[in-house]
Amino acid sequence: xxxxxxxxxxxxxxxxxxxxxxxxxxxxxxxxxxxxxxxxxxxxxxxxxxxxxxxxxxxxxxxxxxxxxxxxxxxxxxxxxxxxxxxxxxxxxxxxxxxxxxxxxxxxxxxxxxxxxxxxxxxxxxxxxxxxxxxxxxxxxxxxxxxxxxxxxxxxxxxxxxxxxxxxxxxxxxxxxxxxxxxxxxxxxxxxxxxxxxxxxxxxxxxxxxxxxxxxxxxxxxxxxxxxxxxxxxxxxxxxxxxxxxxxxxxxxxxxxxxxxxxxxxxxxxxxxxxxxxxxxxxxxxxxxxxxxxxxxxxxxxxxxxxxxxxxxxxxxxxxxxxxxxxxxxxxxxxxxxxxxxxxxxxxxxxxxxxxxxxxxxxxxxxxxxxxxxxxxxxxxxxxxxxxxxxxxxxxxxxxxxxxxxxxxxxxxxxxxxxxxxxxxxxxxxxxxxxxxxxxxxxxxxxxxxxxxxxxxxxxxxxxxxxxxxxxxxxxxxxxxxxxxxxxxxxxxxxxxxxxxxxxxxxxxxxxxxxxxxxxxxxxxxxxxxxx
Numbered sequence: 413x414x415x416x417x418x419x420x421x422x423x424x425x426x427x428x429x430x431x432x433x434x435x436x437x438x439x440x441x442x443x444x445x446x447x448x449x450x451x452x453x454x455x456x457x458x459x460x461x462x463x464x465x466x467x468x469x470x471x472x473x474x475x476x477x478x479x480x481x482x483x484x485x486x487x488x489x490x491x492x493x494x495x496x497x498x499x500x501x502x503x504x505x506x507x508x509x510x511x512x513x514x515x516x517x518x519x520x521x522x523x524x525x526x527x528x529x530x531x532x533x534x535x536x537x538x539x540x541x542x543x544x545x546x547x548x549x550x551x552x553x554x555x556x557x558x559x560x561x562x563x564x565x566x567x568x569x570x571x572x573x574x575x576x577x578x579x580x581x582x583x584x585x586x587x588x589x590x591x592x593x594x595x596x597x598x599x600x601x602x603x604x605x606x607x608x609x610x611x612x613x614x615x616x617x618x619x620x621x622x623x624x625x626x627x628x629x630x631x632x633x634x635x636x637x638x639x640x641x642x643x644x645x646x647x648x649x650x651x652x653x654x655x656x657x658x659x660x661x662x663x664x665x666x667x668x669x670x671x672x673x674x675x676x677x678x679x680x681x682x683x684x685x686x687x688x689x690x691x692x693x694x695x696x697x698x699x700x701x702x703x704x705x706x707x708x709x710x711x712x713x714x715x716x717x718x719x720x721x722x723x724x725x726x727x728x729x730x731x732x733x734x735x736x737x738x739x740x741x742x743x744x745x746x747x748x749x750x751x752x753x754x755x756x757x758x759x760x761x762x763x764x765x766x767x768x769x770x771x772x773x774x775x776x777x778x779x780x781x782x783x784x785x786x787x788x789x790x791x792x793x794x795x796x797x798x799x800x801x802x803x804x805x806x807x808x809x810x811x812x813x814x815x816x817x818x819x820x821x822x823x824x825x826x827x828x829x830x831x832x833x834x835x836x837x838x839x840x841x842x843x844x845x846x847x848x849x850x851x852x853x854x855x856x857x858x859x860x861x862x863x864x865x866x867x868x869x870x871x872x873x874x875x876x877x878x879x880x881x882x883x884x885x886x887x888x889x890x891x892x893x894x895x896x897x898x899x900x901x902x903x904x905x906x907x908x909x910x911x912x913x914x915x916x917x918x919x920x921x922x923x924x925x926x927x928x929x930x931x932x933x934x935x936x937x938x939x940x941x942x943x944x
Contacts, residue, residue: 443646446943449926451670452659453936454792455619455652457822460597461582462537465858466825470580471935475621477582477602480527481574482637489574490638493583503565510556513628516585517601524552529589531581536593538858538868539578542885568855568885576637576934577856605641605939618651621938634940636932644928644942654792663688663921671921672936675794676735682921690919693931696750696848697917699743700733700799701910702841703870708833709783711840717908719774723806725766726914732798734916743915746860746904748851752890753897758905772810785814786834788842790821796843799913828869847933854881854900862909872909
């Protein structure tokens with residue numbers, strides 16, 4: 413019997429519907445509880461790690477994408493997607509060959525063209541600018557091999573490719589990377605150890621990641637961001653529970669396995685629960701800091717920013733962010749507290765208790781005339797939310813009209829990109845954090861840039877500082893970098909790109925049945941976890 417074209421199309425649609433239904437069914441079928449991890453963490457509002465530097469976005473990227481290199485626990489770059497690489501005698505041409513077994517989640521192979529496109533797009537960011545400036549050519553030789561040809565030697569090249577500061581280099585499909593750095597990638601198809609489960613995505617509530625069964629991990633043992641990314645569970649669900657008491661109750665009841673930022677006043681409750689444990693994942697700790705908008709009043713004036721240095725009583729801020737002294741400490745060096753480049757240059761402004769009267773005087777000299785100062789307050793991040801309230805109160809005490817703008821962290825991420833005055837939806841101050849480790853990297857850490865409107869949120873600008881920062885990649889010895897760090901810090905604390913609020917080590921809370929977590933600065937890798 414002849415089949416008409418219309419009947420054939422109808423049959424095809426029916427088959428397609430069955431296949432689609434089966435795909436959705438598979439996506440929604442829950443693995444066994446022992447093979448599922450539920451984590452209470454912040455959720456990304458933007459998925460593209462080139463468009464956003466938020467921790468949540470980078471965590472998402474580490475799950476679904478892979479990297480060419482990764483730093484191990486000693487911060488030494490190790491090959492990840494790269495199988496082998498070499499550098500020419502003149503130190504200007506690097507050749508990279510991809511290892512076997514790399515495939516995208518859609519089943520197509522990863523190619524050198526994907527790597528070239530990803531590097532070029534990443535080079536438009538603050539973390540990748542130096543490479544793009546120094547590169548003469550970035551091109552593929554064959555499907556598995558590509559080269560980076562430099563105008564002049566760049567000894568930090570492999571470190572740049574491996575860096576996890578700011579915006580790490582994640583490899584995307586060429587079709588996704590072939591767009592401006594300001595245009596979001598939304599496909600969520602990578603080659604990493606997890607697949608993003610689009611069918612179960614609940615923006616603002618939860619995102620689900622399934623084990624990528626086709627992922628081929630490296631054979632080395634996991635070590636920091638290096639080694640084998642071995643997934644030992646079938647599914648990880650990342651959930652947003654904004655109320656901390658509710659989140660802790662869910663952890664105690666076994667409804668979730670992991671709580672990323674338990675409030676400090678609940679540490680004792682966690683420590684006395686026989687089923688729970690506090691664990692410090694990032695032993696170097698996080699520096700809490702306030703970033704001012706240098707484009708708008710009053711912080712477009714350097715004296716208003718200098719006033720902030722004297723206003724801040726770090727011990728007071730630590731009393732709300734890390735009330736237990738064993739978890740908090742003051743910090744004065746832009747190169748961190750415990751890095752090779754930490755120093756005390758130009759830190760005479762630091763004073764126990766701060767100096768509110770000096771702050772008042774400097775605001776007056778800056779010409780402050782009652783402008784509203786809007787502080788972005790992330791209500792789903794306890795330490796930053798409390799710090800924002802204390803900062804507003806501190807500003808009001810010296811005569812500043814400070815106002816809080818509460819939202820979740822996603823709202824902060826969206827609003828901080830607005831360069832307009834506060835009356836047009838802009839902002840004056842937002843609070844963020846960065847690991848001690850990242851402060852040792854003024855090339856990759858966007859917080860340490862001072863290149864104006866092409867730089868990071870806040871848009872600090874100082875040409876003298878930037879000239880020194882540009883030399884960082886050229887000096888060869890540790891002692892030369894230490895000397896350069898002192899010069900850079902002297903200038904930084906004169907023009908004030910941000911102010912520290914204190915440094916703290918924030919433990920996570922987990923059920924004792926969840927083990928194998930890898931402790932690294934800033935992020936929470938999901939590979940290697942397992943449940944008893």
